[in-house]
Amino acid sequence: MGERIRFRYAQAMRVLLCLVIVAALFGLALLGWMFAEARQTPVVRRATVELPGWPASAAPMTVAVIGDIHIGSIAMDAARLTRIVAQINALRPDVVVLAGDFIAGHDIGLSTDRAPLLVAPLKRLTPRIGTVAVMGNHDHWTGIGPVRAALAAAGVIILDNQTQRFGALTVLGLDDRYTKHDRIGAAMAAARTLPGPRLLVSHGPDVVPDLPADVPLVVTSHTHCGQIVLPLYGPLEIPSAYGAHYLCGVVREGGRATIVGAGVGTSVLPLRLNAPPDIWLLTLWGANRAQR
Known part of the structure; x- marks a missing residue:
């Protein structure tokens, strides 16, 4: 009887060990x-938006948007x-928009070493009109000075609660809402x-509900589209006061x-699931153009 019990116990242990190994292999896979998805080539998403007040003489304009670069991870x-x-250059945009969070991490001082890594890549951007950027919460947390210096060295125009004309388009750039700089x-x-x-x-x-009606188009990032979105459950975290709405x-x-873009980098964990990095390419024009 004792031998039979020991045999069944040994069998159960072997089965349990096999299950643990299978679970570990599945977890590693x-x-x-998820790491491969985080580093994959961004998906290009496209949208056409008609804007009121588009000049009848102006051609449509293309705007490429990325956010959440989070360099340093x-x-x-x-x-x-x-x-x-x-x-992005292969898409031949008229304007490139960089929607904040250039640096990975949360601690003040991290931008000193990480921000300079932005300069050489971003200097290669070749939009027909120009590149514009706003700041994100991680940029303020890690040290805003080096981030601004790196973007300026790359030829990027920074809009801190400012406005600038790009061709037919008036671009408003808000500083970061989450650190109360907007x-x-x-x-x-x-x-x-x-x-x-x-x-x-x-x-x-999260600024959108507070905007006046005469802002017909907003481009943002920050949510990472959930970054890790589990089947049946959904995103592990949604960093917005409005839940899944935005x-x-x-x-x-x-x-x-x-x-709302997924961004191209990651925050906290260098992983993505069912939320691939993306680039938005917007075609902007007016109703008068669409009817031609």
């Missing part, structure tokens, strides 16, 4: 898959960013002194379209 180095820049009133006051259709750039989407993609409310 899943982590490898193993998911984003200078070599990968250079490949992404080449991918000033909507100042940006709007400047925008209303300029003619033409408006595009507002913000690192994250999680990802195109959100249309009344006369406004909000574009």
Whole structure:
């Protein structure tokens, strides 16, 4: 009887060991898959947006948007960013928008070493008109000075609650909402002194409900589209006060379209699942152009 019990116990232990090994192999395979997704070539997503006030004489304009570069993690180095820049250049945009969070990490001082890694790749951007950027929460947390210096060295125009004309388009750039640096009133006051259709750039989407009606298009990032989205469960975390409402993609409310990108880097974990990195390529024009 004792031998039989010992035999069954040994059998159970072998089965348990096999199950543990299978689970460990599955876990390693899943982590490898998630890391590969985090570093994959960004998906190009496209949208066409009609903007009120588009000049009848102006041709349509293309705007390429990325956010959340988060350089300094193993998911984003200078070599990968250079490949992404080449991918953007191949789309031949008129304007490139960089929607904040250039640095990986949370601790003050990290940007000192990491921000300079941005310069050489971003200097290769070749939009017809120009490149514009706004700051994100990680940029403020890690040290905003080196980030601004690196972007300036790369020829990027930084809009801190400011407005600038890019061809037919008036671009408003808000500083980061999550670190309480956004000033909507100042940006709007400047925008209303300029003619033409408006595009507002913000690192994250939580500013959208506070915007006036005369902002018809907003481009943002910050949510990473969930970054890790589990089947049946959904995102592990949604960094927005509005839950999944502004999680990802195109959100249309009344006369406004909000574009929420997945970003190209990662935060905290260098992993993605069911939320691949992306580049948005927007074609902007007016109803008068669409009817031709």
